[in-house]
Amino acid sequence: METLLSRYRNITVLLLVLFAQLILLAYQVKNDSDVRMIRVWAVTAVTPLARTIEGARGGTSGFLQNYIVLRDTRAENEKMRTELGRLKLENQFLKTELETADRAKALEAFQAKTPSKMVGARVIATAAGGSNTAVFVDRGSASGVQKGMAVVTPDGIVGKVLAAYPTASQVLLVTDPSFAAGVVSQKNHVRGILKGMGHGTCRVDYVQNEEKVETGEWFYTSGDDRIFPKGMPAGQVTAARAGSSFQDITLEPSGIANGIEEVLIILEGVHQEIPEFKAAAAPIYLAPPPAPAAGDKTAAAPTGGPNNTPALATDADRLREQYKEIGDAQGHKFGDNPPGTKAVDFNVKPGEKPAAAAKPRADGETGGGAAAAPSPSGSNGPSKGSADGGTPKPPGSNAQAKRSPPQPESPTPPQ
Amino acid sequence: MRYSDDHIILHNQRETQISRFKAWVLFLVPLAAILFQVYVPLFFQFLAYLELPLIVTIYFALMRRSPIGGLFVGALVGLAQDSLSKNPLGMFGITKTIIGYVAASVGLRLDVDHPLIRLILGFFFFVFHHFIFWALSRGLLGQQMSFETQRTLVLGLLNAIVAVSLFHFLDKLKERT
Numbered sequence: 001m002e003t004l005l006s007r008y009r010n011i012t013v014l015l016l017v018l019f020a021q022l023i024l025l026a027y028q029v030k031n032d033s034d035v036r037m038i039r040v041w042a043v044t045a046v047t048p049l050a051r052t053i054e055g056a057r058g059g060t061s062g063f064l065q066n067y068i069v070l071r072d073t074r075a076e077n078e079k080m081r082t083e084l085g086r087l088k089l090e091n092q093f094l095k096t097e098l099e100t101a102d103r104a105k106a107l108e109a110f111q112a113k114t115p116s117k118m119v120g121a122r123v124i125a126t127a128a129g130g131s132n133t134a135v136f137v138d139r140g141s142a143s144g145v146q147k148g149m150a151v152v153t154p155d156g157i158v159g160k161v162l163a164a165y166p167t168a169s170q171v172l173l174v175t176d177p178s179f180a181a182g183v184v185s186q187k188n189h190v191r192g193i194l195k196g197m198g199h200g201t202c203r204v205d206y207v208q209n210e211e212k213v214e215t216g217e218w219f220y221t222s223g224d225d226r227i228f229p230k231g232m233p234a235g236q237v238t239a240a241r242a243g244s245s246f247q248d249i250t251l252e253p254s255g256i257a258n259g260i261e262e263v264l265i266i267l268e269g270v271h272q273e274i275p276e277f278k279a280a281a282a283p284i285y286l287a288p289p290p291a292p293a294a295g296d297k298t299a300a301a302p303t304g305g306p307n308n309t310p311a312l313a314t315d316a317d318r319l320r321e322q323y324k325e326i327g328d329a330q331g332h333k334f335g336d337n338p339p340g341t342k343a344v345d346f347n348v349k350p351g352e353k354p355a356a357a358a359k360p361r362a363d364g365e366t367g368g369g370a371a372a373a374p375s376p377s378g379s380n381g382p383s384k385g386s387a388d389g390g391t392p393k394p395p396g397s398n399a400q401a402k403r404s405p406p407q408p409e410s411p412t413p414p415q
Numbered sequence: 416m417r418y419s420d421d422h423i424i425l426h427n428q429r430e431t432q433i434s435r436f437k438a439w440v441l442f443l444v445p446l447a448a449i450l451f452q453v454y455v456p457l458f459f460q461f462l463a464y465l466e467l468p469l470i471v472t473i474y475f476a477l478m479r480r481s482p483i484g485g486l487f488v489g490a491l492v493g494l495a496q497d498s499l500s501k502n503p504l505g506m507f508g509i510t511k512t513i514i515g516y517v518a519a520s521v522g523l524r525l526d527v528d529h530p531l532i533r534l535i536l537g538f539f540f541f542v543f544h545h546f547i548f549w550a551l552s553r554g555l556l557g558q559q560m561s562f563e564t565q566r567t568l569v570l571g572l573l574n575a576i577v578a579v580s581l582f583h584f585l586d587k588l589k590e591r592t
Binding site: 013053126129136 | 463
């Protein structure tokens, strides 16, 4: 037996090692659990190195950038030899600093604006294995990150935490085929499941062919998956066509469209409303008003508004013009008449002399002719608010005149 | 061992010579390869297709010419790679264990200092590695992965070219006897 083992030692060791790994694999698959200890060792060994390299890279590039900037500004200083040059150097430096901090500020602004509690993280590595559908970020369980938490950017969702280690976390990106999230369309509120496709785009599954989804439409998280809070942008539809049972909807994820360097991990999600769809304001053509007929004075379009822009002529406008003419002919100025002044006789046409002007009525009622006589002051009864637009209220003391505007027998409003 | 163009197959055991490496080389080179794979593609995505951990496993297995040593190098590198991937532990481990064992066995029979042999072996082991991983994914995990033959062959060639250059560099880290 011993001879046999020593003779086949190599193959025996190979089989033992393979068998051990198969057991390990079977344990994970069967219990749907992870051998966390080994992963923690590996991640803890690798992430400090990755962090150091990333720090060195950032420092080196920052140093080179600053060196270039300083060199440029020094040349400028030498040329100008003034205070202005020094200020420009400072300005340039601050601008560079601002540019560097731009993304971080955008994240901070988004963090402040969003009700969910978040923590910022930086991507420090991709997952091993050649497929770039998972990354490592430099925040782990020590920062409160837990498995299953949502990872987003101001542009949209990025993925979810696959595993949280003390100093780092592994994030499964939206493009991974095993990724799924509940989404809802912005315009027609069509619900579906967002899934990765292993490359740059995603698809939305389980949308019936009868549902209406348009290219260019936005999908937002629905909050149904209990991972992503409702109302986070997921992406924009690039293609939607009817399939055998469900629609084939391709979506471009917006969260990773511009690459991912800094992300936000949602520690406590708060659902938000999905923004209302607003159709783009299409310009509406308005034809110019029709030209007035020859000899038709009242049909001319009156000017309206502060800029004397032509307004549409309505019956009310025409009546107003008529009343104004009658008032002008009788020396009445609408809206500027002290109490006790006579009312305008609307039965008298402009240019026509009032027939009963000299003969007041016996019953003392204010007659049309008497009312038409212009007072020396040129002002008659009160009629507030009628001179600056709208149908003027006929002034006068009789009850009928107060209740409703008088209906002149002639002239009838021109049509 | 003296290199000659017309002497590719080793005729007897005496012709083989085990290359020795310092402990830090055996530890740092695979670690650097894994770090390269997880870090560099952040900036150069196309380099994600470079399987440096595999190339390093092949190199150490070929040079050590010990099947047991080769399979352990493969298992450790593979498990480390698994730990940093989203796969269950053991997928890369099993794959690289087999590669390490086979590579060491081949190293016993072929003159692995020959650049052409290195190129062919690099290509063969890359395709073999992909095939085993694909078979394990389908067989053990039930994943419906497709084996992209054309893509695998092209990537195999690219990795083999990189492997030849990297082997040349790693040769300089061998202990002089």
